[in-house]
Amino acid sequence: MTPQGDSNECAARLTRKDFISNQDVRWCPGCGDYAILASVQRVMPELGVPREKIVFVSGIGCSSRFPYYMNTYGFHSIHGRAPAVATGIKVTRPDLAVWVITGDGDGLSIGGNHLIHTMRRNVDMKILLFNNRIYGLTKGQASPTSEQGMKTKSTPLGSLDRPFNPLSVAIGASATFVARSIDVDSPHLQYVLRRAAEHKGTAFVEIYQNCNVFNDGTWESVADKDVRSDRLLVLEHGKPLVFGKERKKGIRMRPDMSPEVVEIDGDTSGLLIHDERRQDEGYHFMLSRLTSPQFPQPIGVLRAVREPTYDELITEQGRAVTPQQGKADLETLLYSGETWVVS
């Protein structure tokens, strides 16, 4: 049966190498996925979870090949359904650490329904959504995060669809943990991954990822090293919202409750102080809407609140109901209700 032995000791000795599977990585050379894989493999040994207790579940798409490259348990499922498969795994086995790998097409288009319902239930799993704003595996069609007007193979005259903002979707679905990071910013990404791993409940992480074949440079305007400090807002809990190369810009609220960028000179009073633990979603939603070029785009942990997880509640219900219901054997099961004897 299930080995329940405590292998923490063993886990403590694990290194990045232990999480590299024997499969050849087959993403295109230069793909942002390599950097994400490397960061995940670096973070895994630090989490103190034995390899055999970790399951990576994915859907379909370039990102969804991810589980093959992790030397853990892995399930490459069908398009969009990874959160549902992962829900079945987690409620059956709350002892497992469950990670879902998805993309902007897989998670927000064909699998949008499962994504939002998993987040509203707060099933304890980590969902990493690699956002490259294009369908890569099918060779370059517009995705639900592609900008309006973007010309792709399926939208030669420009995409008419208004894009989804993944963070807004997550916060709208009351996700208890919402964060964003960037494929090439390894230290930041590793920080966010650790935070996600520590979170109890659904942890949703959007990762800006470059598809150098079909949508090269899609995040350049915000994430390029030269512009990053002006175009990104690095969130830190309890710190004022300050950004810019010289850290001379900040964000505050106007009296009409809309945010504005203001120049500051050392004095941060009046600026918004980041609070990832606020229960109501309004502030976090406002953050998720900050978009370049008017605003810097937030990265880091937007929201992290502790609420009972779905799997905890299931376990709790089971514990509560069992003593009330009495004996659970087959005799009681079958011979219940109104019975009569024919002799």
Place this chain on the structure above:
Amino acid sequence: MTDSESTPSTPVGPHRPISELETVVVRFAGDSGDGMQLTGTEFTKSVAHEGSDLATFPDFPGEIRAPAGTLAGVSAYQIHFSSQKVFTPGDQPDVLVAMNPAALRINLPDLPSSGILILNTGTFTRPNIEKAGYTSNPIEDGSLSKYQVYAIDISKQTSLALEGMGLTAKEVGRCKNFYALGLMFWLYTHPTEREEKSIRAKFQKNPKVAEANIASFRAGYNYGETTEIFPSRYFVPPAPIVPGTYRHITGNEATAIGLVTAAQLASLPLFYGSYPITPASDILHTLCMYRHYNVITFQAEDEIAAATAAIGASYAGAIGTTGTSGPGLALKGEAIGLAVMTELPLVIVNVQRGGPSTGLPTKTEQADLLQSMFGRNSECPVAVVAPATPGDCFWMAIEAVRIAIRYMCPVIYLSDGYLANGAEPWKLPEVASLPKIPVTFRTDPQGFYPYLRDPETLARPWVIPGAPGLEHRIGGLEKEDITGHVSYDPLNHEQMVRIRAEKIARIVHEIPEAQVYGDPSGDLLIVGWGSTYGAITHAVKLLRQQGHRVSSMHLRYLNPMPANVGQVLASFRRVLVPEMNLGQLLMMLRAQFLVDAVGLCKVQGRPFKVSEIMAKAEDLLGAYERAEFATHTEVAS
């Protein structure tokens, strides 16, 4: 409360003779708000306690509350009970209780001449008569003259009986079904005490309503007792029923209890993922009550999540099951393919209903057989089983789980609306006699490969996360034989396609042979599957009594079919396949066995009548006999 002096058990009225009957079919019909389903099930419980054999057929509209008094809102419940073995809910009622004009109009065509018709005249108002589409009052215009009509103002009688109990007019109106029930108890000489206890238990949260229903029930009973309009009462003796402990069970209940039992026999948690859909939802409702049996029910966001979460549960070490009806099975198709590819156990319960598309949600049909066999992309074989009766749902649910685990494959379990809501007295099994379902989770990393197979069943090992040293990846991409690595190799693909097919084919070695009812050879074999069992068996019994050389074979395993099917088919001159579709099993039999079988198709959302099957069989037998005669005359001349 009114403690009626004339308690029902103390006869005060004129003495009425009691005639013995072998078989009775009663149909209660009324507006969907009239409580006809409750009336029917209460009467059924009493019939079961009296020892008759029985079968029931609830027939209700798709609308929850269609406008009162309309044809669309008519709900009915038919019960067939007998001192002999009962196979079906009966072709036509002997007694029709019609609580309003619409119920009369819908159901009267089924009542034979001189049948008993009990009418609630209180509802035959002008607007109701018109709503039912009558131009004149059928009670007064002579159109009912060929029936034995008992016109009673049940509405008024009920309100008189409940006077002074402090009920609103609406509450009083809700009690009139118990008046009709009381009358039937009197007519069929059923004891009333047990029923009164049952009403009190049913309405224990609202004692006022319980007492009102009892008062109404007694009033109905006493009406039969004191008035002289009924010339006789009836008595149906107990049937020769196999001794044992019995319980009244519907197909949906038996399916749910069967799944829980199977999981217990396998010592596994049961995971049931489902999205609400008629007529399968009751399985979810029943399973919800068994959390303490390590049952996890998951009301998913959609049909696809219900199936894929069940696959995740199986992967993690539960027995993953999902339930739905036809449209939901269509949505689960891709997920079933994933379970075929990853070779994980999965049970898919499909309670079939009229289709295509939304079709007839509350009506029965058996038209998802080919969808179950072939309704997925590519070569995607699964096992298919089908229970024959409500009680058989218990056994086939266990079979479905056993096969899914033993062969690491999906099993589609085909029930239908008729089995799901139909009920029968079910003999409870001896718990000790139920065989365990062995489960082995592989934990030994030595020589482990995810697709290394059991040489006998071809099943791959079931490895669940948590086993150190066996970390591996599975998924929907084609896998290399044995190693399970992703593989695009052409020959490997064909090999894997053939292995997956062979694995399902090998199930045949571990399922029972098909039973033949009647002689092992003869002029006509009637082959059925699923809920047509009762009608076919009854028809064969009657045909045999008439001296025909007719037998039947009922298939509970449809993929693979039992090993002896071909040989049985070849032992009869003609083969008839009655189905509630346009010939799906017929197509499979003709394709697999090159047999010139004939279909009898009925796709009306209603089950077969015994008489329909008999007529077709007689037609075939007659044609055969005519041909035989012609051959003999030719020889003679």
